[in-house]
Amino acid sequence: MMQPHEDHDARTPRTGTSARPERRSGAGSLTRVGDIRVLRVKGSSYDMGYQHGALLAEEIARGPIPYYRTYIEQIVKKGTRLGPAAALVFPVIRQTLGRRVGHAMPEFALDTIRGLADGAGLAYADLMDGCVMPDSLLWIAARAMTMSGRGPAVAHRLSLGLGCTSAVAWGDATRDGMLLHARNFDYHGVGIWPATKTVIFHEPDEGHAYVSVAAAGVTMGGITAMNDAGITLTVHQHMFTDATRLGGTPIGVLGDVVMREAESLDDAEAILSAHRPIGCWTYLVTDGKSREVLCFEENPDRRVAHRSSLDDSTFGYANVYLDPELGATEQNLYGSFWRHNQGRHRRVHQLLADSDGELDAQGMASILGDTGDTECRVHNSIAMVMTTGSVVFRPETGDVWVGTGDAPTSHGTFEPFNLHERDHAPALGTLTVGSRADEGEREAFERYRRAYVAYLEDDDLPGGRVHAAEAVALAPEQPVYRFVAGFMDLVSGDAAAAAEAFTHAIDLGHPDPERVAGFHLFRGRARDMLGDRPGALRDYRTALGHHADAPVHQAARAGLRRAFRASQAKRLQLDMSLGDVINP
Numbered sequence: 071m072m073q074p075h076e077d078h079d080a081r082t083p084r085t086g087t088s089a090r091p092e093r094r095s096g097a098g099s100l101t102r103v104g105d106i107r108v109l110r111v112k113g114s115s116y117d118m119g120y121q122h123g124a125l126l127a128e129e130i131a132r133g134p135i136p137y138y139r140t141y142i143e144q145i146v147k148k149g150t151r152l153g154p155a156a157a158l159v160f161p162v163i164r165q166t167l168g169r170r171v172g173h174a175m176p177e178f179a180l181d182t183i184r185g186l187a188d189g190a191g192l193a194y195a196d197l198m199d200g201c202v203m204p205d206s207l208l209w210i211a212a213r214a215m216t217m218s219g220r221g222p223a224v225a226h227r228l229s230l231g232l233g234c235t236s237a238v239a240w241g242d243a244t245r246d247g248m249l250l251h252a253r254n255f256d257y258h259g260v261g262i263w264p265a266t267k268t269v270i271f272h273e274p275d276e277g278h279a280y281v282s283v284a285a286a287g288v289t290m291g292g293i294t295a296m297n298d299a300g301i302t303l304t305v306h307q308h309m310f311t312d313a314t315r316l317g318g319t320p321i322g323v324l325g326d327v328v329m330r331e332a333e334s335l336d337d338a339e340a341i342l343s344a345h346r347p348i349g350c351w352t353y354l355v356t357d358g359k360s361r362e363v364l365c366f367e368e369n370p371d372r373r374v375a376h377r378s379s380l381d382d383s384t385f386g387y388a389n390v391y392l393d394p395e396l397g398a399t400e401q402n403l404y405g406s407f408w409r410h411n412q413g414r415h416r417r418v419h420q421l422l423a424d425s426d427g428e429l430d431a432q433g434m435a436s437i438l439g440d441t442g443d444t445e446c447r448v449h450n451s452i453a454m455v456m457t458t459g460s461v462v463f464r465p466e467t468g469d470v471w472v473g474t475g476d477a478p479t480s481h482g483t484f485e486p487f488n489l490h491e492r493d494h495a496p497a498l499g500t501l502t503v504g505s506r507a508d509e510g511e512r513e514a515f516e517r518y519r520r521a522y523v524a525y526l527e528d529d530d531l532p533g534g535r536v537h538a539a540e541a542v543a544l545a546p547e548q549p550v551y552r553f554v555a556g557f558m559d560l561v562s563g564d565a566a567a568a569a570e571a572f573t574h575a576i577d578l579g580h581p582d583p584e585r586v587a588g589f590h591l592f593r594g595r596a597r598d599m600l601g602d603r604p605g606a607l608r609d610y611r612t613a614l615g616h617h618a619d620a621p622v623h624q625a626a627r628a629g630l631r632r633a634f635r636a637s638q639a640k641r642l643q644l645d646m647s648l649g650d651v652i653n654p
Contacts, residue, residue: 133286
């Protein structure tokens with residue numbers, strides 16, 4: 071069915087704001103605050119999807135959902151030897167795996183996607199393919215781990231160091247006692263999600279009104295959201311585990327049900343417990359009224375609910391299960407990923423403790439913007455290149471501050487909004503993270519972000535190489551920038567430049583000795599390509615003499631047996647989020 075609607079430009083002032091351009095579609099409306107689209111949708115699931123599609127049609131077409139539709143195809147094609155055959159293989163995957171994931175969606179979710187497709191003038195099947203990507207991605211990653219034990223080269227794109235961070239503080243930890251829930255959303259689409267960032271105020275015909283912080287085309291509130299009963303919800307993904315199974319409820323849908331129906335943590339836990347997931351996730355839910363936290367960890371075979379106690383006043387979470395049995399399913403396939411997860415977990419707890427009793431919205435935003443150790447920009451940093459969304463919720467008052475700008479969005483200004491007003495709330499004041507002293511480091515990281523987008527999203531190695539060199543020039547003391555620049559030189563065939571970059575990385579060192587072993591491995595490879603076999607052998611032996619990740623030792627032993635060739639370099643893939651190679 072089609073919804074009668076009017077869609078026109080108008081200039082209508084709203085409560086508490088100055089007059090600004092507004093577009094309408096039926097009961098829905100769209101305004102902008104800086105680079106944030108502010109969307110209000112109301113009615114049935116179909117109606118809300120239709121209004122979303124009609125008001126953001128252009129942004130949806132270039133947003134994350136169409137991008138995700140072909141994402142798995144691109145990552146697997148680049149990580150395997152399928153090449154042109156991928157064009158034949160992946161339509162079959164979409165018709166089987168993707169459709170099977172989508173088949174488990176409840177009717178309200180399907181109605182929402184139908185409305186979105188009709189409103190935006192896009193194909194329903196294409197949007198569905200994009201919507202089921204997160205669970206499809208986890209399933210494929212799990213199968214890769216099952217087949218190979220450590221995962222093939224495709225794993226480099228399947229992990230990408232996903233690193234969402236949540237920090238919660240309340241009671242004695244905050245200035246006014248109110249609960250604050252801060253969250254960085256780290257996910258694929260670094261050049262796409264922030265460019266279409268959207269705050270969505272949902273008013274369904276049945277259930278609670280809620281606000282979600284997402285991007286154009288992300289219609290439901292199951293990822294980062296808060297409802298008018300004072301319940302907040304954020305989701306964390308667990309990638310390196312083979313415990314996935316088709317047939318469950320897709321991610322994003324269940325959280326939306328929590329937003330519509332939950333008035334308490336008991337309600338939220340009951341809703342989450344009643345459904346089986348496809349993948350491995352954690353829902354972090356808070357109740358601003360009771361000032362409590364629910365950490366609900368799950369895979370298809372086990373679900374565990376952790377609750378805050380009366381003695382608690384803070385809670386931090388990264389991407390490592392707290393439950394030992396769930397944790398036993400996580401595989402240590404990529405050392406840099408686990409070291410970063412553990413480092414972030416410790417870092418967020420340290421920062422919460424350091425500001426105990428003084429935390430407010432500004433302090434929580436500063437935690438989201440933290441860059442960790444100075445010795446390495448990505449070692450235990452909370453603000454990462456994949457930080458595509460950043461929020462601070464204050465559920466007792468319905469306030470939410472939303473990060474602006476490119477990734478990491480926790481380094482821009484945080485604009486305030488209020489759920490009860492369904493609008494921008496400038497009287498609350500903006501939050502700003504950092505100072506002028508940070509500008510040099512931030513500019514270097516911006517060049518690193520551009521290198522990420524060029525290399526991973528635009529398939530532009532020459533462009534990535536240029537931006538990586540710019541990052542090195544702006545922050546020559548950063549070993550990972552040196553390594554990434556050297557890697558791109560190596561893959562481009564410039565072994566001399568690569569060897570020089572790896573030498574600088576070795577000279578700088580790294581907080582993790584495993585990374586230094588990797589620097590030697592790759593310098594050895596560059597020396598092999600230059601014909602310096604004795605120098606290469608010295609580096610391989612040095613890598614073997616260092617404490618290192620198992621794949622690095624394995625690759626170094628292979629280097630001792632046979633010289634590394636340029637053709638091998640072209641098959642390597644880089645995880646730009648952590649500046650490392652999963653399967654060297």
